[in-house]
Amino acid sequence: MEDNTQDEQQVAFNSRIDLTQLQDSVAKVKTELGKVIIGQQEMIELLIVSILANGHSLIEGVPGVAKTVTAKLLAKTMNVDFSRIQFTPDLMPSDILGTSIFNVKTSEFEFKKGPIFSNIILIDEINRAPAKTQAALFEAMAERQITIDGNAFDMQPPFLVFATQNPVEQEGTYRLPEAQLDRFLFKIKVHYPTLEEEVQILENKHQQKNNNVESLIDTILSAEQIASYQQVIKDIVVEDNLIKYIAAIVNNTRTNANLYLGASPRASIAILDASKAVAAINGRDFITPDDIKKVVAPILCHRIILTPEREMEGYTAEKMIKDLIQTIEIPR
Numbered sequence: 001m002e003d004n005t006q007d008e009q010q011v012a013f014n015s016r017i018d019l020t021q022l023q024d025s026v027a028k029v030k031t032e033l034g035k036v037i038i039g040q041q042e043m044i045e046l047l048i049v050s051i052l053a054n055g056h057s058l059i060e061g062v063p064g065v066a067k068t069v070t071a072k073l074l075a076k077t078m079n080v081d082f083s084r085i086q087f088t089p090d091l092m093p094s095d096i097l098g099t100s101i102f103n104v105k106t107s108e109f110e111f112k113k114g115p116i117f118s119n120i121i122l123i124d125e126i127n128r129a130p131a132k133t134q135a136a137l138f139e140a141m142a143e144r145q146i147t148i149d150g151n152a153f154d155m156q157p158p159f160l161v162f163a164t165q166n167p168v169e170q171e172g173t174y175r176l177p178e179a180q181l182d183r184f185l186f187k188i189k190v191h192y193p194t195l196e197e198e199v200q201i202l203e204n205k206h207q208q209k210n211n212n213v214e215s216l217i218d219t220i221l222s223a224e225q226i227a228s229y230q231q232v233i234k235d236i237v238v239e240d241n242l243i244k245y246i247a248a249i250v251n252n253t254r255t256n257a258n259l260y261l262g263a264s265p266r267a268s269i270a271i272l273d274a275s276k277a278v279a280a281i282n283g284r285d286f287i288t289p290d291d292i293k294k295v296v297a298p299i300l301c302h303r304i305i306l307t308p309e310r311e312m313e314g315y316t317a318e319k320m321i322k323d324l325i326q327t328i329e330i331p332r
Contacts, residue, residue, distance in 0.1 A: 017236070017285040022052075022229050026281050028220045029077045036213045037070050038204065039197035045281070046188050046298055047074055047162070052277035054230050055185025055270065056141055056161040058126070058176075058302065063166060065190045068124055069213070071162040075120040076217040078226065080158060083118035087129040093136035097146050111148060116140055119158050119223065126163040127173040134180055137161070141183040158226045178261070178305075185270050186295075187302035189318075229280075236276035237286040241331035246271050246292060248328050253304050258320060261305035270299045289330050297321050 026048055033044055043059065047070070050057040059067045075082045085096060098114035115121070116137075126134075140146050144155040163184070166173060181187070193201060246268055254262030274295040275287040282291075301317040310320070 017232060017280075019232070019280050019283050019285065022232060022280055023283055025221055025225065025229070029074070032077050032217050032220060033070065033073055035216045036073055036204075037066055038201045039193045040066060040070060040190060043067075043070060043188050043190050044074070046186050046295075047071070049274055049277040049281065049295070050185050051078075051158070051160060051226065052229055052233050052280065053185060053270075053273040054158070054160070055273065056163070056183060057186045057188055058181070058184040059162065059164045059188045059190060060167065061164075061190030062192075065192060067164040067190055068122065071122050071164065073214065073217050075122065075162070076214055077219060078120065078158075078221045078223075079219045080119035080223050080226070082120045082122070083115040084122040084124065085115050086124045087126050087133070089128060089130060091129045091133050093133055096133065096136050097140075097148060100149055109149075111151070111153075113153070116146070117153070117155065119156065119160070121159075121161045123161060123163040125165060125173075127165040127176055130174055131177065134174075134176060138180060138183065141180075158223060158230070178303075181302045182264060182266055184302065185274065186298040188298055189301075233273070233276045233280055235285075236279050238272065238276070239286070239331075242275075242287060242289065242292065243272070245289065245328065245331050246275075249292075249296060249325065250300075252324055252328060253300065256320075256324065258307055258310045258315070259304050260307045261303075263300055263303040267299055267303050271295055274299060293325060296325060 029048060030044060037044065047057055047059075051074075059071065061067050072082075072084070094114070096114050096116050098112050098117070100109040100111050102108075103110045123137075140155060140159075141161055144157075144159050145152050146155075147153075161184075165176070250263050250265070250268045250271070253259055253267075256262065271292060275291040278291040278294055279285070279287040297318055300321050304317055304320070306315055306317065306320060
């Protein structure tokens with residue numbers, strides 16, 4: 001009987017997922033970004049999680065807190081195509097997706113692909129463009145394809161959108177529609193650096209001889225490695241009680257009297273996928289309640305809407321989510 005137990009334990013050990021290479025790659029990416037970016041560890045880790053979970057990220061913060069630089073340098077650590085789109089109030093959908101142009105030689109229309117046809121897309125100040133242009137991103141972000149003139153064009157993997165935006169209180173911005181926000185895995189809020197971090201930022205800038213910070217960043221990941229790691233994430237073990245825990249959290253947003261709009265099943269799937277990525281980064285082939293708690297706020301905060309009464313009382317989505325989690329029993 002004891003021998004059988006030992007054999008079962010040996011089989012279980014041998015079937016564990018090897019996460020050494022994944023962890024090593026993540027550590028190297030963080031090291032590369034650390035050459036330039038001071039602090040902002042939460043933003044960096046969530047962006048890496050979004051890559052592993054194959055999800056888009058919306059980065060919100062006041063100007064000058066390294067939103068664009070971090071996303072751009074993170075893309076530099078990957079040996080994939082990169083495209084940057086600056087959103088402006090006069091930007092048209094064809095400026096993003098592309099357009100059909102008449103070829104005089106062949107007497108036929110040819111589709112010229114826009115900058116959206118890349119692997120990593122950095123959309124700077126996404127909330128500067130009007131609704132018509134925002135709508136052009138819906139199909140690409142959700143289905144990783146676009147349809148023009150009745151023809152569907154697939155996006156080559158990996159296809160990830162990193163978008164930055166200033167707070168909606170800034171002048172000349174548009175509020176993103178809920179349907180578009182729901183297509184972002186994370187909404188990452190970037191805060192000011194601490195006093196110590198700002199001192200280090202100034203010291204690094206003073207000592208830095210080369211102004212081209214991109215030249216300091218080495219390439220770590222290939223497209224094949226990213227695809228491989230994304231596949232590994234899918235094999236992370238999730239116990240039934242944790243699946244029920246995720247479902248209970250999201251379901252509570254729909255029945256909560258303090259919320260006007262709750263989260264959809266897309267949010268549940270996002271929590272599941274992101275939790276797996278967090279577990280893998282930490283070298284575990286199974287998720288824990290702490291993994292779930294780590295990703296709940298950035299996944300739900302842009303998917304829920306507070307009631308007018310709660311907004312008038314000064315409540316925020318983050319505080320509501322924190323209170324909500326405390327009401328859900330943690331699986332043991």
